[in-house]
Amino acid sequence: MATGPVSETDPAPAAAAADGDDVLLRADNLVKYFPIKGTGLFREKEYVHAVDGVSLSIRRGQTFGIVGETGCGKSTLARCVARLHDVTSGRIVFDGQDITKLSQRAMRPLRREIQMIFQDPIGSLNPRRRVGSIIGDPFAIHKLAAGSERKRRVQELMERVGLNPEHFNRFPAEFSGGQRQRIGVARALAFQPKLIICDEPVSALDVSVQAQVINLLADLQTDFGLTYIFIAHDLSVVRHVSNSIGVMYLGKVTEVAPAEELFTVPRHPYTGALLSAVPVPNPELSDQRQQIILAGDVPSPVAPPSGCRFHPRCPKAAPVCVAEDPPLEPRLGDGPEHPAACHLPMAEGENLAEFRPSISEKERVVEVEGSLLPEGAEPEHIADALPARGEGGTP
Amino acid sequence: MSMPELRSAGTSEVLDETGEAAVSTKIEGRSPWRLAYERLRKDRAAKIALGTILIIVLLAILAPVFAKILGHGPNQQFIDIGQNANGGPVPPSGTFWLGTDNNGRDLFIRILYGARISLLVGVLATGISVVLGVLFGLTAGYIGGFVDTVIARFIDVMLSIPFLILAISIAFISGASLWLVIGIIGVLSFTYPARIVRGQVISIKGREFIEAARALGAGPWRIMFIDLLPNVMAQVIVYATLLIPLAIVAEASLSFLGVGVPPPTADWGSMINDATGWYQYGYWWFLLFPSLALLITTLAFNIFGDSVRDALDPRGAGIYV
Numbered sequence: 001m002a003t004g005p006v007s008e009t010d011p012a013p014a015a016a017a018a019d020g021d022d023v024l025l026r027a028d029n030l031v032k033y034f035p036i037k038g039t040g041l042f043r044e045k046e047y048v049h050a051v052d053g054v055s056l057s058i059r060r061g062q063t064f065g066i067v068g069e070t071g072c073g074k075s076t077l078a079r080c081v082a083r084l085h086d087v088t089s090g091r092i093v094f095d096g097q098d099i100t101k102l103s104q105r106a107m108r109p110l111r112r113e114i115q116m117i118f119q120d121p122i123g124s125l126n127p128r129r130r131v132g133s134i135i136g137d138p139f140a141i142h143k144l145a146a147g148s149e150r151k152r153r154v155q156e157l158m159e160r161v162g163l164n165p166e167h168f169n170r171f172p173a174e175f176s177g178g179q180r181q182r183i184g185v186a187r188a189l190a191f192q193p194k195l196i197i198c199d200e201p202v203s204a205l206d207v208s209v210q211a212q213v214i215n216l217l218a219d220l221q222t223d224f225g226l227t228y229i230f231i232a233h234d235l236s237v238v239r240h241v242s243n244s245i246g247v248m249y250l251g252k253v254t255e256v257a258p259a260e261e262l263f264t265v266p267r268h269p270y271t272g273a274l275l276s277a278v279p280v281p282n283p284e285l286s287d288q289r290q291q292i293i294l295a296g297d298v299p300s301p302v303a304p305p306s307g308c309r310f311h312p313r314c315p316k317a318a319p320v321c322v323a324e325d326p327p328l329e330p331r332l333g334d335g336p337e338h339p340a341a342c343h344l345p346m347a348e349g350e351n352l353a354e355f356r357p358s359i360s361e362k363e364r365v366v367e368v369e370g371s372l373l374p375e376g377a378e379p380e381h382i383a384d385a386l387p388a389r390g391e392g393g394t395p
Numbered sequence: 396m397s398m399p400e401l402r403s404a405g406t407s408e409v410l411d412e413t414g415e416a417a418v419s420t421k422i423e424g425r426s427p428w429r430l431a432y433e434r435l436r437k438d439r440a441a442k443i444a445l446g447t448i449l450i451i452v453l454l455a456i457l458a459p460v461f462a463k464i465l466g467h468g469p470n471q472q473f474i475d476i477g478q479n480a481n482g483g484p485v486p487p488s489g490t491f492w493l494g495t496d497n498n499g500r501d502l503f504i505r506i507l508y509g510a511r512i513s514l515l516v517g518v519l520a521t522g523i524s525v526v527l528g529v530l531f532g533l534t535a536g537y538i539g540g541f542v543d544t545v546i547a548r549f550i551d552v553m554l555s556i557p558f559l560i561l562a563i564s565i566a567f568i569s570g571a572s573l574w575l576v577i578g579i580i581g582v583l584s585f586t587y588p589a590r591i592v593r594g595q596v597i598s599i600k601g602r603e604f605i606e607a608a609r610a611l612g613a614g615p616w617r618i619m620f621i622d623l624l625p626n627v628m629a630q631v632i633v634y635a636t637l638l639i640p641l642a643i644v645a646e647a648s649l650s651f652l653g654v655g656v657p658p659p660t661a662d663w664g665s666m667i668n669d670a671t672g673w674y675q676y677g678y679w680w681f682l683l684f685p686s687l688a689l690l691i692t693t694l695a696f697n698i699f700g701d702s703v704r705d706a707l708d709p710r711g712a713g714i715y716v
Contacts, residue, residue: 187607
């Protein structure tokens with residue numbers, strides 16, 4: 001708001017990196033716990049630690065990619081930032097304004113600035129409403145345009161995202177997956193927002209359609225100076241669209257880096273393992289390459305492991321990883337734009353497959369099992385991590 | 396066997412092509428309602444049932460016309476020609492098409508006037524029940540939490556009260572009247588649509604389009620009535636068509652028990668009640684015709700309701716409560 005119309009924002013802001021005003025969205029130590037139903041009355045209250053202390057800053061006009069496995073909290077993070085969920089603790093600053101505690105009513109004018117594109121092109125459109133009325137929703141809700149004016153603007157939007165404006169009378173079921181995602185894009189674009197959060201916008205589409213939608217998003221970014229948070233689990237897509245990328249594991253950010261740097265010099269072993277799993281289109285290269293297969297499953301977010309959350313599965317795990325949670329900071333002489341949360345970061349060209357953890361297998365196994373146990377011998381760190389709510393004290 | 400199959404396949408393909416061509420020239424969305432209507436049009440049982448309902452409605456509307464033509468008012472007693480020597484009803488004849496009742500009144504005309512009461516009660520009571528049910532169901536389902544607990548328990552309490560006993564008590568205390576009967580039936584039956592709407596809303600509200608509406612800044616009222624309501628309307632309409640015959644039967648039951656529409660108003664329930672005392676002496680028409688009117692009406696509504704359900708939800712497993 002203070003910086004004037006969106007269209008004046010420089011679409012290539014890489015130069016003005018140090019400028020504090022350049023940051024559109026900042027999240028400080030964001031925490032979101034979901035209480036588990038049925039706990040708290042007869043046994044200690046338990047929480048799903050969906051997002052557990054995430055700090056990010058996203059610059060204007062850029063695309064910030066978030067990758068991670070299913071259930072790592074990336075969608076929850078997006079919904080917290082969009083204030084669809086109330087956060088448990090932490091702070092969200094959007095465009096210089098603290099929006100963490102704004103009521104839904106106070107949030108309403110800001111909804112024009114922060115928009116969302118959803119993963120499911122079927123589920124995100126009301127099946128019983130016509131497309132024109134769905135895309136016209138933003139105008140109706142904020143009383144911006146009505147009648148023929150609304151119809152005109154809806155048709156403009158449809159044309160802008162590559163839909164036939166004559167189709168405004170149709171129902172979502174009469175469109176293909178890619179077209180439906182375009183409807184979602186048109187709806188998000190209606191306000192000319194500053195930030196669009198794309199929650200896996202292309203993962204439900206097939207590959208050729210993915211490219212079309214990604215190109216559309218890229219075009220819109222240049223035209224309107226949009227800032228994107230782009231969530232995906234497809235690393236190659238994220239690499240293609242993002243300026244910088246954050247990697248999430250079990251509710252925490254493990255590494256943030258400029259897109260190319262993340263792929264060439266990963267510091268966190270989890271990033272290394274993720275990258276080794278990216279399919280390579282060349283079969284010869286693919287055969288040569290050594291995949292790092294992580295042991296075990298992702299531990300339960302109800303009782304995450306102590307210290308570094310990745311230690312039960314990390315090939316480089318050492319006693320320090322169990323004892324201490326590594327802070328997210330630049331490692332091995334990296335610049336401030338490339339922090340990693342790891343005690344034993346990977347050097348350039350290091351082969352993870354050669355490492356064996358220096359903590360006993362037993363210790364790791366106990367930790368993993370302990371974290372999966374729903375009740376009984378709860379590890380101390382859970383009680384420590386709980387917010388001071390009064391109910392979850394250790395005996 | 397194979398030849399006609401081949402040909403039919405060919406023609407259907409041609410039809411599809413022309414259908415598609417028509418769509419691309421005149422772009423108009425085919426709404427889910429439209430599709431349901433097309434399915435309903437192909438359903439013979441639905442057409443017969445709807446035809447029957449329309450005839451009943453027409454007869455109810457035209458009741459005064461018939462009364463004028465025949466010269467018999469609904470409450471007019473024909474002590475001379477409408478009663479036999481013992482003061483009993485006379486059988487069907489050219490003068491009294493369906494005979495008379497024990498008070499010498501024209502049974503045909505009274506059945507027509509009775510249809511007015513039945514339809515009025517059926518439609519208005521169902522309307523009250525559906526409006527209340529939608530309001531409570533939407534609120535409980537969407538807002539959830541404490542509000543939901545309170546409404547759900549309230550519905551449980553309402554469901555555990557025996558309908559007839561409560562209705563009879565209320566009618567007995569405050570004196571029977573048509574509007575009271577409509578109110579009692581409407582209010583006491585809102586629990587069924589409320590439960591259906593609540594369940595549907597709970598299953599829909601987690602979908603992304605509701606989140607999308609919230610992300611656009613839509614408030615709870617807008618989400619409930621613009622986004623959720625159209626998605627539960629199909630179930631509500633189906634249930635409403637099945638509630639109408641239930642309300643008609645409930646009204647007839649109350650009138651039969653003497654706490655419904657007070658006499659001398661022509662009403663199927665009270666006519667059946669009057670007739671039970673005369674049936675054993677051979678006055679069959681007095682019992683048969685009002686019962687038949689009630690049976691045909693409720694059957695037509697039930698069959699039509701079933702067809703509407705099939706049309707709106709072709710995959711559905713049925714929503715009997």
